[in-house]
Amino acid sequence: xxxxxxxxxxxxxxxxxxxxxxxxxxxxxxxxxxxxxxxxxxxxxxxxxxxxxxxxxxxxxxxxxxxxxxxxxxxxxxxxxxxxxxxxxxxxxxxxxxxxxxxxxxxxxxxxxxx
Amino acid sequence: xxxxxxxxxxxxxxxxxxxxxxxxxxxxxxxxxxxxxxxxxxxxxxxxxxxxxxxxxxxxxxxxxxxxxxxxxxxxxxxxxxxxxxxxxxxxxxxxxxxxxxxxxxxxxxxx
Numbered sequence: 001x002x003x004x005x006x007x008x009x010x011x012x013x014x015x016x017x018x019x020x021x022x023x024x025x026x027x028x029x030x031x032x033x034x035x036x037x038x039x040x041x042x043x044x045x046x047x048x049x050x051x052x053x054x055x056x057x058x059x060x061x062x063x064x065x066x067x068x069x070x071x072x073x074x075x076x077x078x079x080x081x082x083x084x085x086x087x088x089x090x091x092x093x094x095x096x097x098x099x100x101x102x103x104x105x106x107x108x109x110x111x112x113x114x115x
Numbered sequence: 116x117x118x119x120x121x122x123x124x125x126x127x128x129x130x131x132x133x134x135x136x137x138x139x140x141x142x143x144x145x146x147x148x149x150x151x152x153x154x155x156x157x158x159x160x161x162x163x164x165x166x167x168x169x170x171x172x173x174x175x176x177x178x179x180x181x182x183x184x185x186x187x188x189x190x191x192x193x194x195x196x197x198x199x200x201x202x203x204x205x206x207x208x209x210x211x212x213x214x215x216x217x218x219x220x221x222x223x224x225x226x227x
Contacts, residue, residue, distance in 0.1 A: 088156075
């Protein structure tokens with residue numbers, strides 16, 4: 001099945017620990033995105049990547065890092081510098097180009113909590 | 116900077132009633148407007164995307180309109196069903212990077 005796979009579904013972080021959230025897509029999409037969702041709120045953009053080996057900061061990039069070594073994969077690391085990491089994290093992907101509709105397709109999310 | 120607002124935050128209707136969900140945005144230079152559905156604890160499912168050159172899009176019982184001059188989009192769901200209960204989010208898109216700015220969502224409950 002084509003789609004976006006996020007893992008793990010639930011993740012717990014200890015004080016001072018870095019954790020990495022996985023996002024893999026087999027839709028052959030060029031662009032990938034990471035969002036954070038807090039309870040009862042909309043999504044805020046953390047990082048996005050339009051092509052392999054390139055990525056840009058979104059609105060709330062502090063305390064996060066990403067890499068884009070493969071087209072299919074866009075892992076997000078929540079570093080110890082992120083003081084309030086408890087949230088629901090969503091990964092998305094889309095095609096790009098003049099004729100693309102630019103619909104973003106989302107994974108099922110990872111819920112991160114602090115121990 | 117684009118700001119997207121959805122009012123009300125929550126809505127409850129009896130089954131069969133038509134649903135009207137509102138979305139307002141501040142920057143009329145919008146590239147597209149996308150409506151999503153989110154079930155509790157799940158990811159987002161795209162419902163409709165309206166390009167900036169379009170006035171509306173329809174899919175089954177769903178119809179979304181876009182009025183750039185007034186900075187508004189409306190999602191209509193005809194003859195609501197209990198299965199329509201979910202949170203509905205709208206998002207304004209920019210051409211550069213296909214970045215989306217999301218509203219806070221409207222949580223809908225359709226009572227049988």
